[in-house]
Amino acid sequence: MRRTDKQITTQADIEQIIKDSLVCRLAFSKDNIPYIVPVSFGYDGTYLYVHTAKEGRKIDFIHSNNLVCMEFDINVKTIEHESIACKWTTTYQSVIGYGKIVEITNFEEASYGLNQIMLHYSGKEWELTEKMLNTVKMWKIKIDELSGKQSAMELF
Numbered sequence: 001m002r003r004t005d006k007q008i009t010t011q012a013d014i015e016q017i018i019k020d021s022l023v024c025r026l027a028f029s030k031d032n033i034p035y036i037v038p039v040s041f042g043y044d045g046t047y048l049y050v051h052t053a054k055e056g057r058k059i060d061f062i063h064s065n066n067l068v069c070m071e072f073d074i075n076v077k078t079i080e081h082e083s084i085a086c087k088w089t090t091t092y093q094s095v096i097g098y099g100k101i102v103e104i105t106n107f108e109e110a111s112y113g114l115n116q117i118m119l120h121y122s123g124k125e126w127e128l129t130e131k132m133l134n135t136v137k138m139w140k141i142k143i144d145e146l147s148g149k150q151s152a153m154e155l156f
Helices: 011-020 057-064 107-122
Strands: 024-030 033-039 047-052 067-079 089-104 137-151
Touching: 011 067, 011 089, 011 137, 024 047, 024 057, 033 057, 047 089, 047 107, 067 137, 089 107, 107 137
Parallel strands: none
Antiparallel strands: 024 033, 024 067, 047 137, 067 089, 089 137
8 A cells, every 4th residue: 555654454443444334336347347336235254245136237247257346435525625626635434355256056145145234234134035035146255355544534
């Protein structure tokens, strides 16, 4: 990281940013073409869980290349300056990660993954049926690398 003064160094702080994020942006690549989408997600400390429709562009990209980049951010705010344009800035805390996405094909693991998503947003686990899970594809991302960055120390 070029700006080590902005680096978030503890795993606990990185994981808190992930837990506090409302959206994960997933980046894919196929035939040298990038594609990024916001997704709902769940995180259990090891894997990131997402769901998709049964078919679509995301799936085409995943089948071509299962390497992904992910981004999370919180506390994003524009800081204005009354008279100097170049003094405008942004405060934020963000996490960037890399990993491999794979489809979950068995009911127990898919149910666990979808419950991780629901737990992230609702704070509770849900009773899920195979019929419910048959309407989506479930995916898990094994996270290989995470790094955090922040601007404006007053966030803490």
